[in-house]
Amino acid sequence: MSLSKELIEQKLREKFSGENIVFTEYRDELTISFDKKVVVEVCRFLKDDDELQFKLCEDVTAIDWARRKNRFTVVYHIYSLKNNFRLSLKADVDESDCSIDSVSSIWKTANWEEREAYDMYGIKFNNHPDLRRMYMPEEFEYHPLRKDFPLMGIPGSNPLPKK
Amino acid sequence: MQKLTKEDVHPKIVQALLQDTDITVEDALENEMILNMGPQHPATHGVLRLLLRLDGETVIACVPELGYLHRGYEKMAENMTYYEFIPHTDRLDYLAPMANNVAWVLAVEKLAGIEAPPRAQYIRMMITELARIASHLVAIGAFAMDVGALTVFLWTLREREKILDIWDILCGARFTNSYTRIGGVANDAQPEALAKVKWFVDQYLENLDECERLLNTNRIFIERLEGIGVVTAEDAIDLGLTGPSLRGSGVEFDLRRSKPYMFYNEMDFKVITYPEGDSLARYFVRADETRESIKIINQILDKMPAGETLLNQPKKVLPKKTEIYSKMEELIHDFMIVNFGINPPEGEIYSAVENPKGELGFYLVSKGEGRPWKCKIRSPSFVNLQVVPHLVKGHMISDVVAIVGSIDPVMGEADK
Known part of the structure; x- marks a missing residue:
């Protein structure tokens, strides 16, 4: 018996009645967008609710929209092993306040995923236990997956290690 | 030092x-x-x-x-068409390039809203399972070598060599295959290739037993792994483990079963789990999974339908090479797809498959252009x-x- 989209919608609307939560569906996948202030509460609710049980966090990443008002969107893909149901969560982040609360206290997986997103997009995750760069060296100043970072790289930005 | x-x-x-x-x-x-x-x-x-x-x-x-080894594949994907990225997926999990090819084209097809013909899907399933066996063989062999049992590595690589020979017949390349295409596969599976697959599955189990006898009765091997690196089911889920490592902790989660793609819902196989959660259990899961893969391949060979292996959808799928040289329409489509891409409709999808190492997911965002606006690779490793x-x-x-x-x-x- 799989989980119905209506049930998730109804539960979230009940719990977060004051918040602006948008439900969209594309190619049979449900996406929930909300304000970045409630990200921790929504995620904790989705994980801890007895009927939903989204216990597996598959992926945390971000999208750089380049010219939009809210430049970044942080995207979470979570999975409910109990219901065999995948859900995408989205929260917009603006460049002027480029930070969002970390969900690594809810899913331990998010630790590295958020570090990767920080490395690639420069989005700061508040309350993250160990926010270092994932792939690039610690001295690197740029964030490579931002749209304004050129494909060929910036010459001299990544110096060779000293002998 | x-x-x-x-x-x-x-x-x-x-x-x-x-x-x-x-x-x-x-x-x-x-x-x-x-x-x-x-x-x-x-x-x-x-x-x-x-x-x-x-x-x-x-x-x-x-x-x-x-x-x-960071090569920036996500950045590169944003700057090339969907077709051009197929060879790059070979270089992700280079022990199972075929499985990555399949994962990528399934993601793009989901984004574009097309589906490959049944025969192509069956061939894809066959190569995914063969890739799973090849990858697990290397995993078992290298794992045994790490803890000091060198012979098994040579024996499992001998078996893997046979799979590489199948790739050779199937697509001409042994290692970096790039065999799949959006909307199908590059060429139909030749009778020789299918005969070779049949021969491989018939002799494989005996050879696997031989390898396993070397390990399972080896006291040093068992004692170095039993109770080492125990992860409980709860922790394993919390830490996001997928694939054999998760099933070694007793969690029955396999995307082939829980979210079937291609024709896995018609296949009869068991999801292998071991409750212990230690290094030894993870090895047992891998060895047993190759047995299940053999079972699946046997069913695929029995059921494989005849028919086309490439979808007839000129705006999205590259036409056959012979037709490009003889027909104007095909030449135009080929030119458009090669130069401008397949332009899937605006939208975003997350498509995940069960790779040998775990869940390989692609998160693609399209803005209706020939190139993905964003491509995130959720790699199991x-x-x-x-x-x-x-x-x-x-x-x-x-x-x-x-x-x-x-x-x-x-x-x-x-x-x-």
Whole structure:
């Protein structure tokens, strides 16, 4: 018996009645967008609710929209092993306040995923236990997956290690 | 060997290493040892660097450092068409390139809203399962070699060689295959290739038993792995483990079963789980999974339908080469697809498949252009590696090798 989209919608609307939560569906996948202030509460609710049980966090990443008002969107893909149901969560982040609360206290997986997103997009995750760069060296100043970072790289930005 | 000093390690890494302790850096380097393992260490399966804080021979803390093989595939994907990225997926998990090819084209097809013909899907399933066997064979062999049983490595690689020969007949390449195409596969599976697959599955189980007898009755092998690196089911889910490593903890999660793609819902196979959660259980899961793969391949060979292997959808699928040379329409479509791409409709999808290492997902965002606006590769090795610091804590330094081997990371995929 799989989980119905209506049930998730109804539960979230009940719990977060004051918040602006948008439900969209594309190619049979449900996406929930909300304000970045409630990200921790929504995620904790989705994980801890007895009927939903989204216990597996598959992926945390971000999208750089380049010219939009809210430049970044942080995207979470979570999975409910109990219901065999995948859900995408989205929260917009603006460049002027480029930070969002970390969900690594809810899913331990998010630790590295958020570090990767920080490395690639420069989005700061508040309350993250160990926010270092994932792939690039610690001295690197740029964030490579931002749209304004050129494909060929910036010459001299990544110096060779000293002998 | 030079002793590592404080200056050789970045202060932030030192800070991560010295978490949950009140001793100062000077003290730590004085009383305990910080050992640098990798990136050029044969047992780390590539360029994984582990910084270990040791008290005597016991590991107190471990900080993995990734990025030595970071090629920026996500950035490159944003700057090339969907077709052009197929060869790059070979270089992700280079032990199972066919499985990555399939994962990528399934994601693009989902984004574009098309579906390959049944025969192509069956061929894809067959190569995915063969790739799973090949990958698990390397995993078992290398794992046994890490803990000191060298012979098995030669025997499992002998078996894998036969699969590479099948690739050779099927698509002309042994290692980096790029066999799939959007909307199908590059060419139909030749009768010789199918005959070779049949021959392979018929003799495989006997040879696997032979390899297993070497290991399962080997007391050194068993004692080095039993109870080493135990992860409970709850922790495994929390840490995002997928694939054989998760099933070794007793969680019955396999995307082929829980979210069937292609024709896996018509296949009869068992999801292998072992409840122990230690390194030995993860090895057992891999060995048994290849048996299930053989079962699936046998069913595929029986059921494989005849018909087209490439979808007839001129705006999305490259036409056949012979037709490009003789027909104007096809030439135009070929020109448009090669130069401008397939332009899937605006939208975003996440498509995940069960790869040998775990769940390989592609998150694609399209703006209706020929190139993806964003491509995120959710690689199983990357997420699975996160469990290593939790597993090695309190174990001896020689167990680190066994634990990393049992997780079976491929750095090409972890570093993207």
